[in-house]
Amino acid sequence: MGPAGRTLLAWDFDWSLIEENSDTWVIGQLGADEIYRKGREAGMPWTQLMDHTLREAAALLGRTREDVEAALQATPLHPELADLLRAAAAVEGGEAVDIVVLSDANTVYIDTILAHHGLRQLVAEVHTNPAEWRGGVLRVGPYHSKPHSCSRRCPANLCKGKVLLELLERRRAAGRQYSRVLYVGDGRGDFCPAVLLLHGGGTAAGGGDAAAADGGGGGSQSPCGGSGNRVYARQEYPDGLPCSLSVMLRNEAHGDGGSPASASVAAVAGRQAGAEAEARVVPWRRPQELAQLLRRELHLAA
Template identity: 35%
Template sequence: MGKSCSQCPQPKELEMTTSTSQKYLLIFDFDETIVNENSDESVIHAAPSGELPEWLRRTLQEGFYNQYMQRVFEYLGDSGVHMHDLKAVYEALTFSPYMQQLLHFLSLNPEPFEIILMSDANTFGIESTLRATGFFSLFHRVFSNPSGPDKRGYLTLAPYHSHSCPHCPANMCKHKILSEYLLERAQQGISFQKLLYVGDGANDFCPSTLLSPMDVAFPRKTYPMHQKIQEMEKNQPGAFKAQVVPWESAEVILQYLQSLLKRS
């Protein structure tokens, strides 16, 4: 996937007459970006044996991870794992290096930023983590796969939406989500000075192709998003438009934002 999504709305389709906003739109991924692990894999530790049976692991198909996790949550429920057990796992997730300091800085400087989160995890897990750490209110919107308890008390999971992007998982294309969000805000008379995208995964590369030369992509260093940006720059020099600021520690992102506010 060293290409932009030709089947998703391109930036020119988002152009509208809007009032200029001085805010920056800051977009975060969740797994292996805000938290330092894959939250879906972490919940497996709540299973009685601490792992999944081989027959269940064999049902995972590329591009259909959401359906796989639906089966995982069903298995966990059948195994006696309760919502409070899963909540405890989510609340114990560790932040990526320096991410807590970055979020604390944003909580002290909320005015310049509109912050959203796009994640292929699930709403229950994300909210559990962010509420436990006091950062949930930072986010203007959270886009993730809907989840919650059913009548049995099992955590159930659904796909976020459907889409036609050939590069993304069947349940979520973040390019489509970001395009629609920018259009929605434009219709409300809101435009952004700059888009700032913080992510790590292959599904973060697709929306990052929306970014303009005015914008900044913060891919986690050596992770798939970073690799795909490098691949595009090698195969199609100049095709990736945004400034690229790789990070191993979120201190890099914090320092960039501090500098940005000083210049504005």
């Protein structure tokens, strides 16, 4: 049973809340795979690649805003997760649940998909790459316009650990304190916030801006590193391939990841703390399993 008090339920979006990668899904639906492939072979950073592919799909293939929106509305989102969000958002009083999304997709994709399923009003904040329609073409830019100083292999355009710390600090300053954070993710970009929640702010971003946002190397403020936090890490995709987050957390817990993150956690937390943190990582494979796990944690009726 989790601790009493308000909960922050933080979601990654692709392969976590939805059952697809929204970026590559839309590209496939638009028939722009060859444009995407050439851009990737040219070494474009991901966000720039998405912007390029959408522009070229409009210019060369005649794809329209309506085509993009139709692709987004067809994106699979499991009904049990939609029901879970509705049930979680309906909890009132001291044990209420606030829902946020931290994603490397973009604002138009997430807002459109959530609105299509009647869920957008349930999500308090969405933090993702900004996007807007310009002359019928969707343009996408990076979330961070300046370096984020994170050493946990976050993409240059988005450090979710920094975003999460700033969100928690901003809400705490406004008088909203959380007893715990439940984080759902699958990929490399989810590793930074996961380690932050399992081990605390002092190890959040290699001493960079994210750590400073939580008070630096001193004791981290709850719920960062708190015993009530849980990381719901997807183990594998529908095709059976392992998810990066679960692999990275397993390597980090056993100190065999060969990365600065593994070394810093081993030095600061120690083996016993690492084992305790690993016990707070909840594995899942399919969305209906995740829905059941979260309902149990939040004491929601099935």
